[in-house]
Amino acid sequence: MNDETQREWTLEEGIGPERLDRVMARLWSDLSRSRLQALIRDGQVTVNGVPTLDPSGKVAAGARIALVVPPATPAEPMGEAIALQIAYEDDDLIVIDKPAGLVVHPAAGHESGTLVNALIAHCGESLSGIGGVKRPGIVHRLDKDTSGLLVIAKNDRAHQGLAAQFADHGRTGPLERAYLALVWGVPQRHNGTVEAALARSLHNREKIAVVPTERGRYAITHYELIEPLPPGEPVASLMRCELETGRTHQIRVHMAHIGHPLLGDLVYGSGFKTKANRLGEAQQAALKTLGRQALHAAVLGFEHPRTGEFLQFESPLPADVAGLLEALRG
The missing domain is CATH 3.30.2350.10 (Pseudouridine synthase)
Known part of the structure; x- marks a missing residue:
């Protein structure tokens, strides 16, 4: 929103009758429709000099709309x-x-x-x-x-x-979200898609669970095996996961759902604690130092909302995950 606190517009011929909030959303696109509705209800809008409190009220050609935008x-x-x-x-x-x-x-x-x-x-x-x-x-x-x-x-x-x-979720636009994750085991399929609805667990409200489609929110994760770890007799994998939807704990739950929970994930990978016994002393120490799920949002790309330019950013693995990865490589 710019510094202007008062705006006026007279509607041109051929408009309306149409909802006031819809017309205002076209006139002043820098303000969200919900924000405009709130301003109308707060008495900050007049039509032909008369205050109106109804966002759904109809306006037609020739109407003079005045809007006062208070400082944030x-x-x-x-x-x-x-x-x-x-x-x-x-x-x-x-x-x-x-x-x-x-x-x-x-x-x-x-x-x-x-x-x-x-x-x-x-x-x-x-x-x-x-x-x-x-x-x-x-x-x-x-x-x-x-x-x-x-x-x-x-x-x-x-x-x-x-x-x-x-x-x-990037279905019709350029949005890109990719994560790097260290997971237990090596997926039989090196590339795949997990499509499983998610919702709050009925047994533990702090956890998310895979549920029947009709009870949860649609969720899709695409994964790709980058590297089995350690070489020779792998017990873990470095994975790239791309989100087609963005649900709470989505990658963590989806990877656990297919039998490959994230290293360090005590919420969704607690059943894999004994896997750590197959790691060497230095690898176990690196996992203990990590102290969290081994998940990093490494790539983010989107269209700039004002210029339309595609922006893409990459973030290297932080020291704790990078240290565990190097330890697993032996």
Whole structure:
């Protein structure tokens, strides 16, 4: 959103009758339709000089629409000076290489010290308001203990454009999301697709489970074997996983579902603890040092929501996963 606080437009001939919020969304595309609806209900819109509170009210040619956009309010989470590894930044978005251990969004038990807190402090006034609040626009997330690339919007226009790409999951656009993972065992098929619906487990609400299609959310993961580990008598594999959908814990659950859970994943790979006994002393030490699931968001590509340029970023394996990989190679 720009610095303008008041906007006016007179509708041309041949328009309407049409919903007010739909017309305004075409006129001022830098504001989301939900944001415009909220402004209408807050009394910030007049039609022919008369305040209107109904987003669904009809307007026709000749109507004069006036909109007041209040300054964005400060974000509720406090900004915190937390170091960030920035892969790219401009006026619309920022790409972060997130370390393992950093929570993305404040929640119960993690009210501070999150990526959102860090972004509020780093971006400052360049956050021009997502839904009227000066906050970063989170369009996708990584688990706390998953490292790698994330893109975050700075304004409503960028948020809408990025959110649409992630909702489409790259089916009709250029979105690319690839992960590197160390998993137990070697898949019989070196390339494959896991298509299995996901939902909260009925037995443990903190876990995600594969469920019948009618009870869960559609989820697809494509995988490719890169390297069996160690050479000769492998007990693990380096895999590349590409998301066609982006569900909570998707790669972790899908890999466990086909019998190849991630190394270090105590939630979905607890049944494979004895596998570690087949590792050498140095390999076991590297796995213990890892202390998390061996998953890294290594590639992120998307279309810039303003310029249309395709941007692609790659992140090398962080030291803990790279150390385990080298140990497994022997």
